Amino acid sequence: MASVKGEKSAMSEELGMQEMITLKTIAETLNTSNDLSLMLDTVVGKLLELTGLTAGWVFLINERGDYTCVSDYNLPPALLRNDKEPMRTSTCWCVNRFKDGRLNHAVNIINCKRLVDAVEFQWGDTQDITHHATVPLRSGEKMLGLLNVAAPAKEHFSDTELALLQGVAYQIGSAMERMRLYRAEQRRADLYAKLGEFSAALGLAVNKCSNSEALSLKVVQLLGQHYDWPLAAIIQQKNGVYTVQAAYAGGIVRTLPSTTLSSEAANHMNRVINSHRAASLSAIEMTEIFTVCEPEKTINLLTSGIAAPLPYHTPGETGILVIGVGTPGPIQADREVLEALAEHITASWESLKLTENRRELARLEERNRLARDLHDSVNQILFSLSLTAKGAESMLSGSEQMYPVAEAMKDIRALSQEALKEMRALIMQLRPAGLEAGLLRALQEYGTSQGLQVVVDRAGMRSLPRNIEEALWRIGQEALNNVRKHAGVSSAEVILNLNDHEVMLTVTDHGIGGTNRPKASSGSSLGLSIMKERAESLGGRLEIVSSSRKGTTVTAVIPLPFESV
Structure with a gap:
């Protein structure tokens, strides 16, 4: 009896040691890379090797319930058909449970629906795999995705195996969150570095722009040059009407000032303006806003968007800066940089308005100078000509012999008076008074x-x-x-x-x-x-x-x- 107890104790101690080795090995593997796909591929392979399982895959699932298979190891041929189409398009019970919030712990799934479909529709060899264990990946309260592992003819996982998988899943979830934060900080640093380059280029461009439309075109062009956003646009609101003033999409800069946004899109823009901060836009909202923008292929590839108000100081006129995001992932850094970009663009817009005002003042000053010069020169000459012609006419009017000359002087006087009236009208046009x-x-x-x-x-x-x-x-x-x-x-x-x-x-x-x-x-x-x-x-x-x-x-x-x- 004592011998049996000793053997059980030794086996339990050996299993515990194996679990410790597995967790230690996984932890070391997780710390070897900051690349998510490479890390998951390595971890899944190492986990299968240590546990004696043969196949595994990882799904990442976002807040909307969209899932992506980001890693797989030794999938059966039935799941590899058509570039792993069953892993991209089919549905399964474990993903559905995750979406419903009913999957909180490592569980045994009765069988795998993807493999059931593979047998029913004869997709290929399943390598005798019918069941898998499903383990949720999480970081704190944040749910990230699923880890699935399986082996041929294995239809049940013990509590000890599930506990080990749960421990590994916690490690993977923590590593994924660490990588997410690392990527977010790295992207924030890259975006802010590009912000300096963009600001310098925009400062030089302002002096070359003659109006706000030209500035908007230059802004979206520079955004396309300095950032990796597939779409950038400036939307103008004037007297309650929204139009896409300039857009960058598919590597092409275009203007669409004559096309107004729909009422649904205008409501999205009103929400952004009223919030006074950058706001996220869904892919559906982006499509509603940019149905007027081509090419459509670029719009269809967007996963989301961000919009930030441009607080112009012109009454009745506001602007919105919109970017499209083509890859899923954290966009907090993009939102922060977009708000900073909006401030730079607003400052440039105000600088352009000041430049236009200076040009207008210069034109007014030049018109005033011309008016003074005309008054002091041509106007006085015409007045003198009129007086001279009148004097000559009166001197010649008493002689019949000089009658034709007197008539000519009369015509000269009339013409000079008419020219004088025209000159005074021109001077008044050049130099408006009385407003x-x-x-x-x-x-x-x-x-x-x-x-x-x-x-x-x-x-x-x-x-x-x-x-x-x-x-x-x-x-x-x-x-x-x-x-x-x-x-x-x-x-x-x-x-x-x-x-x-x-x-x-x-x-x-x-x-x-x-x-x-x-x-x-x-x-x-x-x-x-x-x-x-x-x-x-x-x-x-x-x-x-x-x-x-x-x-x-x-x-x-x-x-x-x-x-x-």
């Missing part, structure tokens, strides 16, 4: 200076951005000039209509119209063409209606920023 008192008041005073009686009216109250007010001032000036030159009347009506979305300026006369008036669309009038270009440059339109009976109406409609009250 401090309001657009309508300025146009009324301008019309008076041109010999017109201008009746003004206003509907709605709202302040106008400086660039829109100046554009309307120029358009109104040219319209009044045309009334003076072509309408054959001395009066005009100017109406300014304002609402939440747009401003409409209308200049109407009841003079000569129809075919007697030049049209902007025909290109015969440079002034009217410039009026049209001014309106369209601000996203607006110019309409001209001319009739020989009713006169001519010029209407400029320009959209207003959403919050420019």
